Amino acid sequence: MRPDWERGLNPEQLDAVETIEGPLLIIAGAGSGKTRVITFRIAHMLDEGIAQHSILALTFTNKAAREMASRVREITGKKLQGLTVSTFHSFGVSILRKDIGLLGYRDNYSIYDEADRNQLIKDCAREQGYRMEAFDAWKVGALFSEITAGVRDWSRADDSYKDLYAEYRRSLKIFNAVDFDDLIGLPIRIFDDHPATAAEWRLRYRYVMIDEFQDTSLQQYRMMKLISGDNVCVVGDDDQSIYSWRGANYENIMQFERDFPQRKEIKLERNYRSTSTILDAANAIIQNNDNRKEKALWSPAGLDGGLIELYRPDDDGEEADFIATSIRAAKVEEQRKWDEFGILIRTNNLARRMEESLLAQDIPYRISGGSSFFGRKEIKDIISYLRVIANPDDDINLLRIINTPRRGIGKTSIERLNTIARAMGSPIRTAMEHAAARDGIPLREGGGEAVTQGGSPSTEEPAFALSADPPGAGKDIPADDGVPRLGDKAIADVSALLELLDQWRDELLGKKRIADRVRKLIDAIDYWGYLIEENRQNDKAAKWKFHNVETFINMIKDWEEDPDNLDPGLFAWLNRITLVTRDDDSDEEGGKVNLMTIHAAKGLEFEVVYIAGCEDGIIPHARSLEEGGEIAEERRLFYVAVTRARQRLIITACAKRRKLKALVDCVPSPFLSEIPPHLISMREMASEVSEESAEAMFSKMKGMFGGEGDGLVDGGTDAPKPSPKRPERKRVD
DNA sequence: GTGTTTACTTTTTTT
DNA sequence: AAGTAAACAC
Numbered sequence: 001m002r003p004d005w006e007r008g009l010n011p012e013q014l015d016a017v018e019t020i021e022g023p024l025l026i027i028a029g030a031g032s033g034k035t036r037v038i039t040f041r042i043a044h045m046l047d048e049g050i051a052q053h054s055i056l057a058l059t060f061t062n063k064a065a066r067e068m069a070s071r072v073r074e075i076t077g078k079k080l081q082g083l084t085v086s087t088f089h090s091f092g093v094s095i096l097r098k099d100i101g102l103l104g105y106r107d108n109y110s111i112y113d114e115a116d117r118n119q120l121i122k123d124c125a126r127e128q129g130y131r132m133e134a135f136d137a138w139k140v141g142a143l144f145s146e147i148t149a150g151v152r153d154w155s156r157a158d159d160s161y162k163d164l165y166a167e168y169r170r171s172l173k174i175f176n177a178v179d180f181d182d183l184i185g186l187p188i189r190i191f192d193d194h195p196a197t198a199a200e201w202r203l204r205y206r207y208v209m210i211d212e213f214q215d216t217s218l219q220q221y222r223m224m225k226l227i228s229g230d231n232v233c234v235v236g237d238d239d240q241s242i243y244s245w246r247g248a249n250y251e252n253i254m255q256f257e258r259d260f261p262q263r264k265e266i267k268l269e270r271n272y273r274s275t276s277t278i279l280d281a282a283n284a285i286i287q288n289n290d291n292r293k294e295k296a297l298w299s300p301a302g303l304d305g306g307l308i309e310l311y312r313p314d315d316d317g318e319e320a321d322f323i324a325t326s327i328r329a330a331k332v333e334e335q336r337k338w339d340e341f342g343i344l345i346r347t348n349n350l351a352r353r354m355e356e357s358l359l360a361q362d363i364p365y366r367i368s369g370g371s372s373f374f375g376r377k378e379i380k381d382i383i384s385y386l387r388v389i390a391n392p393d394d395d396i397n398l399l400r401i402i403n404t405p406r407r408g409i410g411k412t413s414i415e416r417l418n419t420i421a422r423a424m425g426s427p428i429r430t431a432m433e434h435a436a437a438r439d440g441i442p443l444r445e446g447g448g449e450a451v452t453q454g455g456s457p458s459t460e461e462p463a464f465a466l467s468a469d470p471p472g473a474g475k476d477i478p479a480d481d482g483v484p485r486l487g488d489k490a491i492a493d494v495s496a497l498l499e500l501l502d503q504w505r506d507e508l509l510g511k512k513r514i515a516d517r518v519r520k521l522i523d524a525i526d527y528w529g530y531l532i533e534e535n536r537q538n539d540k541a542a543k544w545k546f547h548n549v550e551t552f553i554n555m556i557k558d559w560e561e562d563p564d565n566l567d568p569g570l571f572a573w574l575n576r577i578t579l580v581t582r583d584d585d586s587d588e589e590g591g592k593v594n595l596m597t598i599h600a601a602k603g604l605e606f607e608v609v610y611i612a613g614c615e616d617g618i619i620p621h622a623r624s625l626e627e628g629g630e631i632a633e634e635r636r637l638f639y640v641a642v643t644r645a646r647q648r649l650i651i652t653a654c655a656k657r658r659k660l661k662a663l664v665d666c667v668p669s670p671f672l673s674e675i676p677p678h679l680i681s682m683r684e685m686a687s688e689v690s691e692e693s694a695e696a697m698f699s700k701m702k703g704m705f706g707g708e709g710d711g712l713v714d715g716g717t718d719a720p721k722p723s724p725k726r727p728e729r730k731r732v733d
Numbered sequence: 734g735t736g737t738t739t740a741c742t743t744t745t746t747t748t
Numbered sequence: 749a750a751g752t753a754a755a756c757a758c
Binding site for chain 2 (some may be wrong): 062092183184243246346347412564624629
């Protein structure tokens with residue numbers, strides 16, 4: 001049953017697999033079997049009797065982590081129980097889950113994603129009297145992120161935001177919440193401040209492995225140093241470093257060389273993925289970057305294939321239609337499955353037009369990135385409920401649901417609660433309890449309703465709430481001046497909400513079978529009624545949202561019933577979905593065409609790859625260059641895109657593109673001219689293609705009038721699918 | 734306090 | 749073109 005190491009591994013790979021002690025640096029070119037090496041290496045370790053729980057493998061994306069885990073499972077045929085394969089961020093979560101108490105947080109902390117973070121920054125800014133018209137939360141958020149991550153300090157930043165930052169941090173603490181950067185930063189702080197704890201973790205993970213090392217940030221590097229001893233293996237490729245905008249620092253490779261002078265270094269340059277045409281093109285492109293570790297991919301097998309195809313559609317509509325019809329044709333002619341196709345785009349907004357065409361031609365597809373499933377309003381609402389139930393102090397999410405569905409707590413009431421909370425230096429939750437209690441509706445007794453279960457844990461009443469003359473605790477509320485009170489109706493509504501949250505807290509926390517309970521919760525708040533009410537003139541939208549919520553519940557169910565899931569429960573679920581931004585654990589039945597950004601495609605490969613929108617300003621992205629990004633990184637991005645292809649590579653560059661409203665002329669990407677011309681076949685938008693497309697449309701129309709093929713594909717836009725009633729592209733101008 | 738209309742900007746890439 | 753936030757009307 002043990003795999004035969006020698007078979008199917010070249011000498012360098014074998015060397016890498018068998019070197020398990022001591023620091024190891026693997027420079028792995030695109031398609032050089034990197035994942036294979038890593039998974040075999042883990043399998044080999046297990047084979048050597050190393051315990052699963054002392055191995056830690058860190059990846060960059062969830063997709064990569066999942067992929068790696070399942071490959072290991074495949075090779076070894078073992079159940080993976082103690083093995084840790086995760087992203088840096090989810091690894092941070094698991095450290096915090098255990099040890100965040102050392103920093104004075106409670107362990108039911110919330111994780112704020114970007115939207116939450118920006119919302120909070122906005123609130124703080126409003127509080128500090130910023131002129132909100134001129135306030136750019138996105139920009140400030142990015143700045144704060146850099147500050148937290150330690151890639152920038154106030155001496156090199158607009159330090160007029162210093163106070164705002166302090167306020168932001170304080171609010172996070174009050175709300176018992178952390179942001180993305182904290183997921184790396186706080187564990188580091190724990191390790192720095194508590195050497196004993198650090199030692200424990202280091203002792204546990206005796207073997208550490210890091211994938212996509214060129215994409216690690218300074219901060220992540222520090223984390224790695226703190227957690228690992230001598231048995232570190234990092235795998236990277238400086239040519240594929242495409243995350244510098246996020247703090248990734250491929251000089252970490254050099255740093256590693258400095259920090260581990262006794263390391264072993266292995267280069268993997270044999271490429272098993274692509275045809276030599278594609279490899280030649282890729283090498284030629286990347287050659288234009290300087291300051292890189294010299295290497296060239298070569299194919300031992302000398303795989304032959306056709307030329308790279310370049311098309312110049314008139315506009316983005318034609319481009320999308322072309323790609324869709326071309327995929328349809330290739331599927332039949334080359335007997336391919338849907339999931340052998342990848343459509344790569346630079347930016348998410350390019351996906352929209354693509355989706356339309358795929359939809360119109362009934363091509364099942366999967367999309368990653370963009371506004372994901374979890375970004376939809378109806379889903380966010382439900383998640384917010386769960387968040388608040390898990391962590392009552394979570395203001396951002398509380399505010400989201402405080403009047404959703406409508407329960408009569410309007411703007412003014414919220415404003416007042418906010419003022420009270422600020423005055424007390426506490427979360428809104430406390431202000432609500434205060435407001436409810438002070439006016440004679442003590443939670444304990446309840447308004448005569450069924451509050452029979454005594455003393456729910458979170459209702460220890462605040463000492464100051466009932467006394468009109470609070471003990472001089474400093475942060476108390478003046479009797480009447482300045483601090484607003486709520487109207488009677490509002491108080492009743494607030495109390496009812498508190499009661500509801502408490503009740504469901506008991507119902508959900510630490511319980512099993514969450515999915516069913518969540519459904520009951522949704523019934524209890526009459527979210528269905530809310531959906532119908534909100535979408536009165538559009539019951540299709542209501543249905544669609546309804547369906548989404550159902551899907552969400554089923555996702556919970558699948559997840560908690562998964563036998564590999566060692567820790568089902570509300571907290572684990574919430575943590576998970578904050579980090580999994582894509583609805584990427586979708587089914588594999590029959591496969592789907594993959595539509596994704598180049599960033600998302602890293603580490604993946606497809607038989608047939610389309611790179612759409614290869615135009616100047618898109619693939620060296622205009623904004624990226626403006627903001628001080630390097631052209632070299634854009635080139636690396638293009639290199640990554642090209643090297644995703646195994647057999648066929650099709651590139652499209654439009655002559656015109658609809659941008660905002662206007663049709664603008666486009667120039668092909670300068671990178672295209674870096675590909676040696678003899679590797680490219682320039683194609684006209686040939687007539688055979690339009691024949692092909694006419695045929696596809698025709699059959700599509702037949703299907704349409706036959707049986708309303710409700711081919712709802714996952715992903716896509718928020719609105720109900722614009723039922724593809726118009727198989728032909730119309731030019732109604 | 735709530736619902737409706739109007740004005741306005743917008744995100745490159747991901748955890 | 750769309751989605752959000754502020755202004756306005758009930």
